[in-house]
Amino acid sequence: MSETDGGPAAPELADRLAEVFDLVGPLYRRAYRKVELDSPIEGLSVGVRAVLTMLREHGPMTVPQMGRAQALSRQFVQRMINDAAARGLVESVPNPAHKRSSLIRLTEQGRIAITAVADRERAVLGQAAGDLTEAEVAACIRVLSHLLHFLDHVEVD
C-alpha cells in the first residue's frame, strides 16, 4: 500500500472494485451460457475450449503451467487435455526443459477448430463493441489483469 500522505488505502476505490466483482459474476455466467449455446457446433466442452484457446495464443505449454495460468487445478486441466487429445485436437511433444512433463501443442485440426470458434466469437464481440472506446477497453483490461494478479495468492493444488 503506497500512501504518501497517511490517508487510508483508497477506501472508495474499494467500493468501486466491489462493483467490478459484482459485474464479473453475472458476466461470466451469461458469457458461459452463450458459449455453451453454440458449443454443440464443434462439440467442445467449455473446459476443452479454454485449454485450446490458451494453447492458441500462448503456444505450447505443459499441463501444470496451464493450470496455474487459468486458476484451474492441475488434474482438471489434465482431463481436458486428455479429452482434447482423444479427439485429435492436441498432441504432446517432448519437453526439452522437463523430461517428465511433455509440452502440449495444438494439432492442425485443433488449430482449425479453435480458430473457427474464435472467429465466431469475434464476430459477436464486434457487435458488442457499441460506443466503447479503445481507451476504455484498455483500462478495463488493465484493471482486470491487476485484480487477477492480486488474487494470485490463492493457490490451487
Added chain:
Amino acid sequence: MSETDGGPAAPELADRLAEVFDLVGPLYRRAYRKVELDSPIEGLSVGVRAVLTMLREHGPMTVPQMGRAQALSRQFVQRMINDAAARGLVESVPNPAHKRSSLIRLTEQGRIAITAVADRERAVLGQAAGDLTEAEVAACIRVLSHLLHFLDHVEVD
C-alpha cells in the same frame, strides 16, 4: 452494425474485448475460490451470498426479478432464498404490485451477516487497489456493464 463511414465495426476492438473475456474467466474462478475460503465463517453458500448482496444494494425484490437481474434461473434463486429464509436471513413481505409473488427482504440478522461479509471484502479490495486510478476502474465498470447488457439477449427459463 451501424458504421457510418463504411469501415468495419471496430474489428480490433473485438479482439480487445475477447481479451476482456479471457480475463473474466480466471478472475471469476479465483474470486470465487477466495470467497469460498472464508465462506465457512458465516456459513453462507456462494448462491446465498449473491442473493443477499443483491437485496442489500437493491432493496426488496421478488424472486423472478432477482433471477433476471443476475442471469440465474428462477428456480435456483428460489432455492437460495428458501435456504436463506430457513436461516432467518430474509423474509417475505406482501407485494402490493403482485399478490402472488411476494417481495423478499433482508431481516436484521441477514443485513448484519451480509454487511460483515461486504466489509471483509472491502478490506481485501482496498489492498488490491494498488496504483489503479478512479478513472480506470470507472472505465472498467462501464465496459463490463455494457457487455453484460449486450448479452442480455441470452434468456433463461
Added chain:
DNA sequence: CAATAATGACACCTTAGTTGTCATGAAGGA
C-alpha cells in the same frame, strides 16, 4: 546416491445451476 518434488492417472465427490413438471392463483380479455 538418496530424498524430495513434480507429473500423470484414476476415482470420488461437491455443488452451482439447469430443466422439466405440476398445482395454484392472479391478470386480462371476450
Added chain:
DNA sequence: TCCTTCATGACAACTAAGGTGTCATTATTG
C-alpha cells in the same frame, strides 16, 4: 363474469464444472 393465459412456488432429476485425495513413476537436486 367466466375463461384463458401467464407467472409463481415447489419439488425432483439431472448435468457438468471443477476440486480433492491418492498412488505410482520419474526427474531433479542436494
